[in-house]
Amino acid sequence: MNIHGKPHRSIEAEHATRTARIIDQTLLPHLVEWRELQTMEDAAEAIRVMRVRGAPLIGATAAFGLYFALRDDATDGALQKAYDVLHATRPTAINLRWALDRVKRAVAGRNVGERAEAAWQEALAICEADVVTNHAIGRHGLELFRAIHEKKGDAAATLNVMTHCNAGWLATVDWGTAISPIYQAHDAGMKVHVWVSETRPRGQGASLTAFELKEHGVPHTLIVDNNAGHLLQRGLVDVVIVGTDRVTAHGDVANKIGTYLKALAARAHGVPFYVATPVSTIDWTITDGIRDIPIEQRSAREVTHMPGVNAAGGREEVLITPEGTQARNDGFDVTPGELVTALVTEHGVFPATARALQELQAALQASSAPDIF
Numbered sequence: 001m002n003i004h005g006k007p008h009r010s011i012e013a014e015h016a017t018r019t020a021r022i023i024d025q026t027l028l029p030h031l032v033e034w035r036e037l038q039t040m041e042d043a044a045e046a047i048r049v050m051r052v053r054g055a056p057l058i059g060a061t062a063a064f065g066l067y068f069a070l071r072d073d074a075t076d077g078a079l080q081k082a083y084d085v086l087h088a089t090r091p092t093a094i095n096l097r098w099a100l101d102r103v104k105r106a107v108a109g110r111n112v113g114e115r116a117e118a119a120w121q122e123a124l125a126i127c128e129a130d131v132v133t134n135h136a137i138g139r140h141g142l143e144l145f146r147a148i149h150e151k152k153g154d155a156a157a158t159l160n161v162m163t164h165c166n167a168g169w170l171a172t173v174d175w176g177t178a179i180s181p182i183y184q185a186h187d188a189g190m191k192v193h194v195w196v197s198e199t200r201p202r203g204q205g206a207s208l209t210a211f212e213l214k215e216h217g218v219p220h221t222l223i224v225d226n227n228a229g230h231l232l233q234r235g236l237v238d239v240v241i242v243g244t245d246r247v248t249a250h251g252d253v254a255n256k257i258g259t260y261l262k263a264l265a266a267r268a269h270g271v272p273f274y275v276a277t278p279v280s281t282i283d284w285t286i287t288d289g290i291r292d293i294p295i296e297q298r299s300a301r302e303v304t305h306m307p308g309v310n311a312a313g314g315r316e317e318v319l320i321t322p323e324g325t326q327a328r329n330d331g332f333d334v335t336p337g338e339l340v341t342a343l344v345t346e347h348g349v350f351p352a353t354a355r356a357l358q359e360l361q362a363a364l365q366a367s368s369a370p371d372i373f
């Protein structure tokens with residue numbers, strides 16, 4: 001993603017030192033601070049506390065984490081231990097397992113002395129593939145936006161897009177998934193406006209998507225999550241597009257909590273609801289999202305407290321409810337495939353159905369693509 005003429009990436013490999021560096025997203029939007037990852041535990045901690053988040057970026061970070069582990073100890077036991085630690089950091093995004101399995105396959109059968117290098121190269125390959133993948137998702141999504149925009153019958157009309165959470169370049173290595181078509185539509189000269197849903201409780205929309213769109217000059221308006229249904233009902237939204245953390249083989253979609261409500265409201269008001277997903281986020285081993293996708297339970301404190309910065313610019317959290325109030329904090333929900341208008345992948349746009357995904361899987365297997373199990 002070129003912003004102000006320079007590439008913008010959320011994670012970068014430091015070849016000279018064989019380390020990686022990430023933007024610490026817990027400090028955004030107030031501070032853009034790069035943080036070096038040098039060990040497997042650095043990578044695990046970054047994922048666990050959400051310095052990095054977003055399915056593809058979690059996967060890329062974990063891949064470097066596995067490299068760090070193998071650099072220090074490349075035995076089978078050490079590999080499996082590191083795999084298990086990294087896999088346990090967050091349960092819902094399938095890219096975590098997908099990336100760890102890719103690195104594991106890359107080192108399988110190699111001499112112990114060759115494993116670290118093979119893991120490093122695979123981590124780099126995962127990052128580079130992600131950039132290409134997300135640009136392709138953007139191209140396919142742009143064609144959808146063009147078709148919707150044309151139906152408005154006015155070339156100068158604004159396309160009003162609603163999104164949820166952050167599925168931009170900060171959720172991936174670059175471009176993003178759901179935001180990639182928005183960038184490409186904007187850069188192609190289409191008038192685009194984005195309803196940015198704040199996405200309580202972590203506020204990825206307010207702190208990350210708003211940051212990205214402001215950086216890129218894309219007009220946008222922040223809304224509280226509960227405003228989405230009202231805007232959809234009033235005809236103020238032309239299309240909803242979101243990212244995802246795991247898609248089942250039958251097209252059910254896990255995404256940030258609140259996505260399901262937007263899908264229901266979009267369906268109720270005849271607004272297309274797209275899910276942007278790389279093939280790497282499809283879990284071909286499961287079918288029923290509500291039954292089979294593990295939903296992350298995050299701390300109640302994220303609900304009972306609001307993060308912010310004090311007058312001195314220091315980070316602090318403010319209690320917003322009586323001391324001791326109980327809170328539940330499901331990190332994700334599952335939208336059944338029948339509420340999804342289509343999946344926007346790097347290979348094109350597909351119905352969120354078992355049949356369409358079976359055909360996609362068969363085509364990918366025939367092309368020996370590395371992005372499926």
Ligand SMILES: CSC[C@H]1O[C@H](OP(=O)(O)O)[C@H](O)[C@@H]1O
Pocket residue numbers: 053054055056164165166167168171172176177178204242243244245255256257331
């Ligand atoms: C392109 S994946 C983005 C996806 O990940 C977010 O969750 P989190 O910020 O908790 O990692 C959210 O579900 C986004 O849609």
